[in-house]
Amino acid sequence: MSRVATEANDLEDIEIGLLLEGLYRAYGFDFREYSRASIKRRILEMMRAEKLGTVSALQERVLHDATCLERFLLGLSVHATAMFRDPSFYLTFRRKVVPLLKTYPTVQIWVAGCSTGEEVYSLAILLQEERLYKRCRIYATDISRAVLRKARDGIFPLAAMREYTNNYHQAGGANEFSDYYTAQYDSVIFSTALKSNVVFSEHNLATDGSFNEFQVILCRNVMIYFNKDLQARVHNLLYDSLSMFGVFGLGNKESLKFTPRAAFYEHLNDKDKLFRKVM
Amino acid sequence: MSFEIIVVGASTGGLKALQVLLSELPVEFSLPMVIVQHRGKDMETGLCEFLARSSRLPVREPEDKETLLPGQAYLAPRDYHLMIQSGSFALSTESPVGFARPSIDVLFESAANEYQDRAIGLILTGANHDGARGLAAIKAQGGLTVVEDPATATCREMPDAAINLTKVDWILPLSEMAAGLHKLTNSTKRYES
DSSP states (O other): OHHHHHHHHHHHHHHHHHHHHHHHHHHOOOOTTBOHHHHHHHHHHHHHHTTOSSHHHHHHHHHHOHHHHHHHHHHHHOOOOOTTSSHHHHHHIIIIIHHHHTTSSSEEEEEESOTTSHHHHHHHHHHHHTTOGGGEEEEEEESOHHHHHHHHHTEEEGGGHHHHHHHHHHTTOOSOGGGGEEEETTEEEEOGGGGTTEEEEEOOTTTOOOOSOEEEEEOOSSGGGBOHHHHHHHHHHHHHHEEEEEEEEOOTTOOSTTSTTGGGEEESSSSSOEEEEOO | OOOOEEEEEEOTTHHHHHHHHHHHSOTTOOSOEEEEEOOOTTSOSOHHHHHHHHOSSOEEOOOTTOBOOTTOEEEOOTTSEEEEETTEEEEEOOOOBTTBSSOHHHHHHHHHHHHGGGEEEEEOOOSSOTTHHHHHHHHHTTOEEEEEOTTTSSSOHHHHHHHHHSOOSEEEOHHHHHHHHHHHHHOSOOOOO
16 A cells, blocks of 8 residues: 555656646746745645646646636745744844944845735835835835735735734834724725835746845745755845845744855844845 | 654643653654644744753754754744755745644655655644644555554544544553654564555
């Protein structure tokens, strides 16, 4: 029995390789160097959602049905995150990064892999409170048009607000968090003023190049989906896009240690994953 | 065939159970042990330090792409799923599975996929059904399955759910778990089932 299961598993891995190759050759979306464990889970989940029995059947549908492709990309790019996730990261940003940014006449910020926008709104709120927002421009990018649409809409579930409010206060926020949104039924919509200096745009970290020079780049919990080779490529891309002494932020469990650029940054503090480009 | 990893899932009552297990495993226990313990996402850190105090093996929360090492216990960080890929950890912020992140099923399924019959899965106390599907995946790939005896577990739902779904290889009370695992991983020979 176990040999049969192992063979079925091997076959599935082959099919996944073919699906990813097909997506790349047909549309240029390159998931071939994504971390297999996670992408396999999502592909199997999608098979269940589409009520298909094999990865090959999913491949057929993704290649021939544009709406299925859209669902596939959405499925791969939605991450369940929160506003002010890891409050101490934002607290450190407020205390250590904001004073640095105040020395610049204009500040270019890139939120790479912004997904549904929680981080973008968190950052906009923080910058507004620190009277920096007006001179900032935030580029929020993702590979999926569908998640960018959601990010641009700025509509989030009301049920999440208690957690976000908590995070906001722990992150040093001193206002009423509810001042930033309007609630309607079971959703809230965030103030449009928060996105007045935000540009939402498609960008694929796996295949696209640099498009500007930034003083701040946040790429949190995005590269965890990539394998080591792709991580190395993206670390180089982000490094090249960051100005000297620019600030780079990663997720709490991400590390520069295993990357080619480790020696080119210094830690802003011991605890949070905020770095400064020094070489 | 020898084992290369042990994955452990625990929920309600797990702190106590893990404390017992980790304090009784001998220093020479050489398999990397990867643990998912359910916890609230606003529960601050400190769990790892708490477990490390009673453990003879070093315990740490892994970072993304960190290589698994023998003789080391790893605790899944809060609010991430933890998976294993090519001998390293892979984290994810995909949606919670069965309200859990980290999810036991997610860890176990990735271990089954990566290690096939070289994985051991262990389900401890808990008041939900997480881990049952993951343990079944380990069994299907020929790995070894162990469950804490529901009769003596703090919460029997999770062990019961695992036993209902899979014909598990070993059902052991917590008091015999460490010695049992040590013996299993020390014997060089395994019997094909």
